[in-house]
Amino acid sequence: MAFVNHNTKEIVIATAGTKPSDAMDLLDDLGLLFGLVPSKMSSITSFLHRIKEELGDDFKNYETITTGHSLGSTLSDLTAVKAKDMGYNVFESITFDSPGSGPIIKAAKKQGYISKDVDISDIEFDVTDATPNLINTTNLDVSSAEINMVVPQPEIKQKTEEKNKK
Numbered sequence: 757m758a759f760v761n762h763n764t765k766e767i768v769i770a771t772a773g774t775k776p777s778d779a780m781d782l783l784d785d786l787g788l789l790f791g792l793v794p795s796k797m798s799s800i801t802s803f804l805h806r807i808k809e810e811l812g813d814d815f816k817n818y819e820t821i822t823t824g825h826s827l828g829s830t831l832s833d834l835t836a837v838k839a840k841d842m843g844y845n846v847f848e849s850i851t852f853d854s855p856g857s858g859p860i861i862k863a864a865k866k867q868g869y870i871s872k873d874v875d876i877s878d879i880e881f882d883v884t885d886a887t888p889n890l891i892n893t894t895n896l897d898v899s900s901a902e903i904n905m906v907v908p909q910p911e912i913k914q915k916t917e918e919k920n921k922k
Contacts, residue, residue: 758807765818767807767844769835773826773853785827791859793834794827797869800835804842815844822849829854833881834870837861841874848880 759768774781784794808815820839824832829851836849851857864870 758803760807760811760818767815767818767820769803769807769820769822769832769839771822771824771828771831771835773824773828781827785855788827788830788855788860791863793860793864793867793869794831796831797834797838797864800831800838801869804835804839804844808842808844818845820844820846822846823851825852826855829883830857830860833857833861834864836879836881837864837870837874837876840876840879841871846879848882850882850884852884854883854885 757770759770760766761768774785776782780795784792784796787794811818820836822832822836822839824830824835832851833849833854834857836846840846861870861876865872865874
């Protein structure tokens with residue numbers, strides 16, 4: 757899904773996480789464990805071409821941000837890198853509970869989905885994870901920044917438990 761703001765010249769592309777009822781999503785999740793590029797990569801490319809066509813040459817003047825959760829976080833990072841490869845002005849990929857996209861981006865370059873020489877050094881990869889779990893400790897993130905951890909505070913957990921008892 758893309759949100760385009762013509763007044764501020766911004767594009768925000770959001771990618772969904774795993775839908776448990778979608779067999780391809782589940783296979784893509786499994787593939788991430790082995791460093792495989794998700795099946796949605798060709799759809800990402802088509803979607804980016806469609807946005808580019810609708811905006812015409814002006815697409816380069818829009819600041820692009822991607823975002824996603826879980827499987828969608830890997831897709832968000834792939835979308836950011838592919839968009840950069842296509843000439844978009846990519847600013848940031850904001851992700852939540854990422855299984856890590858570093859090896860997946862390398863695989864996408866190796867398989868020709870993304871140019872091997874695309875420069876992603878100016879893209880900010882912002883990763884926010886909950887407490888470490890099977891999902892967010894799968895692979896290395898592309899981000900060189902420290903990962904933000906969201907840890908529930910004991911008093912918040914206690915208040916939630918008390919509220920749920922009522």
